[in-house]
Amino acid sequence: MFHKSVPGVPARWLMATLALLLSVDVLAAEAADYSDIIERIAPVGSVCLVDDPCAGSVGVAAVAGGGANQNPEQVYNTYCVACHGSGANNSPIMGDAAAWQPRIDKGMEELYLNAINGYNNNAMPAKGLCMGCTDEEVRATVDYILSALQ
Numbered sequence: 001m002f003h004k005s006v007p008g009v010p011a012r013w014l015m016a017t018l019a020l021l022l023s024v025d026v027l028a029a030e031a032a033d034y035s036d037i038i039e040r041i042a043p044v045g046s047v048c049l050v051d052d053p054c055a056g057s058v059g060v061a062a063v064a065g066g067g068a069n070q071n072p073e074q075v076y077n078t079y080c081v082a083c084h085g086s087g088a089n090n091s092p093i094m095g096d097a098a099a100w101q102p103r104i105d106k107g108m109e110e111l112y113l114n115a116i117n118g119y120n121n122n123a124m125p126a127k128g129l130c131m132g133c134t135d136e137e138v139r140a141t142v143d144y145i146l147s148a149l150q
Contacts (some may be wrong), residue, residue, distance in 0.1 A: 070137050072144035079130040089123040095148040112139050
């Protein structure tokens, strides 16, 4: 096979050159594979906070839908109905006056504070998990829920 040498070039030089060319080709292929991996795992974006140079003139965005004066009915239907529509965790169901009365008897301010801060070892989570809601939006939603008692 390669037992004969090219005139003027020893066979071992041909074999060494061939081995060198193959190893360079393998190294190039490995480098290409690594660049593909690096490209695949590269971040797809970046976080840019207000006042960072990358923010430019971008304004402050609302967090989790908050800050947009959310409609109390929308807040109820998005966050509250899971428990206050079914009675989960012994929560009073919207419209059930007997279930709400003991809470109302403690005073509206305490009812608002329980809705805002959470109650009963988080059986009622803070803000009903509407972390984007302002305290005023939570109060308005409590008023909306209680309006069903009238």
